[in-house]
Amino acid sequence: MSDEVAISVTVNGQVEHVRVEPRLLLVHLLRDELGLTGSHVGCDTSNCGACTVQLDGQSCKSCTVLAVQADGSEVKTIEGMGTEDDLHPLQEGFWAKHGLQCGYCTPGMIMAAADLLERTPNPTEEEIRHGLEGNLCRCTGYHNIVKAVQHAATAMQSAEVSA
Amino acid sequence: MIPAEFDYVAPDTLQEAIAARTAGGEDAKFLAGGHSLLPLMKLRLAAPTLLVDLRKVPGLSGVTRENGHWRIGAMTRHAVLQDSHELGAISTVAAGIADQQIRNRGTIGGSLAHGDPASDLTTAFLAYEGTLTATGPDGPREVAATEFFQDYLTTALAEDEVITEVRMPRLEGYGYGYEKFTRRAEDWAMVGVVALVKQADDGTCEDVRIAMTNMGSTPLRARAAEDALRGRPLDAGSIAEAAGHAADGTDPPADRNASEAYKRHLAQVMTRRALTSATK
Ligand SMILES: Cc1cc2nc3c(=O)[nH]c(=O)nc-3n(C[C@H](O)[C@H](O)[C@H](O)COP(=O)(O)OP(=O)(O)OC[C@H]3O[C@@H](n4cnc5c(N)ncnc54)[C@H](O)[C@@H]3O)c2cc1C
Ligand code: FES
Ligand code: FES
Numbered sequence: 001m002s003d004e005v006a007i008s009v010t011v012n013g014q015v016e017h018v019r020v021e022p023r024l025l026l027v028h029l030l031r032d033e034l035g036l037t038g039s040h041v042g043c044d045t046s047n048c049g050a051c052t053v054q055l056d057g058q059s060c061k062s063c064t065v066l067a068v069q070a071d072g073s074e075v076k077t078i079e080g081m082g083t084e085d086d087l088h089p090l091q092e093g094f095w096a097k098h099g100l101q102c103g104y105c106t107p108g109m110i111m112a113a114a115d116l117l118e119r120t121p122n123p124t125e126e127e128i129r130h131g132l133e134g135n136l137c138r139c140t141g142y143h144n145i146v147k148a149v150q151h152a153a154t155a156m157q158s159a160e161v162s163a
Numbered sequence: 164m165i166p167a168e169f170d171y172v173a174p175d176t177l178q179e180a181i182a183a184r185t186a187g188g189e190d191a192k193f194l195a196g197g198h199s200l201l202p203l204m205k206l207r208l209a210a211p212t213l214l215v216d217l218r219k220v221p222g223l224s225g226v227t228r229e230n231g232h233w234r235i236g237a238m239t240r241h242a243v244l245q246d247s248h249e250l251g252a253i254s255t256v257a258a259g260i261a262d263q264q265i266r267n268r269g270t271i272g273g274s275l276a277h278g279d280p281a282s283d284l285t286t287a288f289l290a291y292e293g294t295l296t297a298t299g300p301d302g303p304r305e306v307a308a309t310e311f312f313q314d315y316l317t318t319a320l321a322e323d324e325v326i327t328e329v330r331m332p333r334l335e336g337y338g339y340g341y342e343k344f345t346r347r348a349e350d351w352a353m354v355g356v357v358a359l360v361k362q363a364d365d366g367t368c369e370d371v372r373i374a375m376t377n378m379g380s381t382p383l384r385a386r387a388a389e390d391a392l393r394g395r396p397l398d399a400g401s402i403a404e405a406a407g408h409a410a411d412g413t414d415p416p417a418d419r420n421a422s423e424a425y426k427r428h429l430a431q432v433m434t435r436r437a438l439t440s441a442t443k
Contacts, residue, residue: 002168022171022214023204044164046202047349049264058242058267064201065268068171069194069216115263133348134262 007071011036012080020067027051027062029070030077038078038107042136049135052108053077059115061134078107081114089155090114090148099148101139109135113149121160122153166204173216177223177298177325180215185300185323187213193325194218195238195273198265223272223327226250231333237272237295237326241284244271252339252357253331256287259341262349272326275311278318278381281351283343285312286382290357290374291331299324312381337361340440342433343376346420352376353421354429356385356409358437360397368392368401373437378415378430387411388434397442406435 004019011034018033030036030053039062042050046064053062054076082088090110093099100106109132116123116131123131128149129142137145174180184191191213194200203209217223223238226247233250244250244257245266260266260283274284275295288295293308299321311319320326343355355376363369371392373385385408392405410427417423 002170005171022169023166025165044205046198046265049262052264055267059264060268061264064198064205066171066197066201068173069197069218071173112264115267119263130348131263134264 005068005071007068009067009070009072010074012076018067022066022068024067025063026053026055026065026067026070026075029067030062030075036077036079039111040104040107042104042108047134047136048105048108049112049132050105050108052111052135054111054114057118059112076111078110081110088114089152089159090117092155093148093151094145097144097147097151099140099145105135105137105139109137109145113152116149117153117156122157123149125150164205164207166201167207167210169204169211170213171216172213173219175219175221177220177327180217180220181298181300181323181325183213183215184325187215189322191215193276195270195276196240196268197273198261198269199273199277199279217272217325220325228333231335232330233333235271235329235331237275237328238270239272241266241269241271241274244284250331251334251337252290252341252359253284253287255339255341256283256357259283259343261351265349271329275329276318276320276326278312278316280312280315280379280381280383281377283352283355283376286355286357286374286376287341288329288331289382289384290359290372291334292372293329293331295326295330296328297321297324298327303327315380334359334361337370338441338443340437342437342440344429344433354378354415354426354433356430356433356437358434358441360392360438360441362397362442366396368395368397371405371438373409373434375409375413375430375434378410378413378426380416383413385409385411385430385434392438399439402438402442403435406431406438409434 008017040050042048046061051063192211194214194216224236241257337359340358343352359372361370387408388405395401410430415426
């Protein structure tokens with residue numbers, strides 16, 4: 001076996017020191033070693049976006065990142081977005097606008113949408129559709145997902161104004 | 164899908180990275196964003212024994228302006244180019260690569276080193292007649308875009324050379340157009356065309372560069388179309404006529420998305436559209 005590498009990754013604010021095989025994928029570190037099963041594996045070929053997490057504040061497909069590449073970085077997963085009592089506006093939006101059916105794509109959609117709203121706080125419908133082109137959903141037909149992101153954008157904008 | 168086993172190092176300096184790559188032999192590989200290499204490794208189409216990650220090597224990222232050129236560090240991610248609107252066509256081309264998650268990881272150095280004729284920045288590099296710096300055990304050397312792409316996934320880069328920087332001339336006074344034809348939003352180009360046009364004061368075409376994605380084993384210049392337009396008045400008629408020559412002399416490989424004839428047709432249509440945007 002190739003030599004394990006010691007890495008430290010801050011996941012949802014908590015520093016994790018782990019030893020990993022170089023070939024371990026970030027998504028497997030998160031799911032299998034750290035028990036954060038919210039990030040899903042859909043296609044395993046960097047197409048579907050179900051495995052999307054944020055790496056140093058930017059969305060990425062964690063099935064196409066080695067855990068060792070995340071050494072010294074901050075990772076945010078769906079588990080770090082909100083709590084059941086205090087949902088993130090995007091989680092709130094998907095709930096309020098029926099942005100999910102089976103829910104398999106939802107964590108990835110939300111993590112990609114968070115990047116989108118960071119880049120474009122007040123997106124048009126077209127910008128939302130473009131911004132989520134790396135995420136596939138087999139259930140909703142996307143329409144309600146767009147509405148969910150619009151809902152979140154509005155909520156985050158007004159929170160900013162009142163802050 | 165799990166890649167085959169390999170060893171991994173992330174050196175702190177360029178010299179150490181090159182030395183590690185040299186010591187690793189022919190089965191060692193550099194790693195940048197990993198978005199060409201890791202998918203191949205997961206499919207076991209590539210099985211390097213050592214990855215030399217360039218992520219800690221200082222000074223390889225960012226865009227600066229110097230002497231009529233843009234200097235772009237090899238580890239600059241597509242997303243940074245996408246956000247650097249002052250780069251004109253390069254920014255537009257980068258914004259059209261795959262999707263945001265992939266643009267957040269992929270790098271210009273990785274795109275060029277991989278040398279895929281279906282990739283977008285390779286075409287822009289050729290259209291701009293850029294140059295790059297490749298640094299190996301014997302030090303740095305300059306390579307021009309015209310000499311860089313040699314065959315399918317084959318470049319002028321030696322095994323243990325790192326691309327450290329890519330330079331693109333600023334091309335003041337040029338208009339640009341980029342057209343990428345895909346079946347689905349995040350796809351690779353079936354055919355893509357970058358057009359750069361400089362219009363003279365009298366409305367004629369002073370200079371034109373047209374480069375095409377996925378029309379051969381390397382990115383290609385559409386020389387016949389360029390020759391047909393240079394010196395001519397720029398109007399819908401001359402553009403359509405020139406675009407009709409876009410596929411001249413090409414022999415595009417058919418793939419699951421498009422036959423050879425269809426690609427040749429697309430090249431002409433995409434060239435007409437790209438030239439039209441470039442002369443607006
Ligand atoms: C689903 C998907 C869709 C994509 N769609 C597109 C698309 O539409 N258009 C497009 O252009 N690209 C597309 N890409 C590819 C993407 O842009 C890649 O990121 C890019 O081609 C390679 O850059 P990288 O930094 O990820 O390189 P890596 O994968 O890390 O490396 C690629 C190769 O280059 C070598 N290398 C890397 N950096 C250097 C360097 N500085 N010096 C010397 N050698 C180096 C590596 O050893 C390796 O052989 C897609 C990728 C995926 C996964
Ligand atoms: S599982 Fe990563 S993109 Fe589909
Ligand atoms: S809700 Fe089922 S895949 Fe999107």
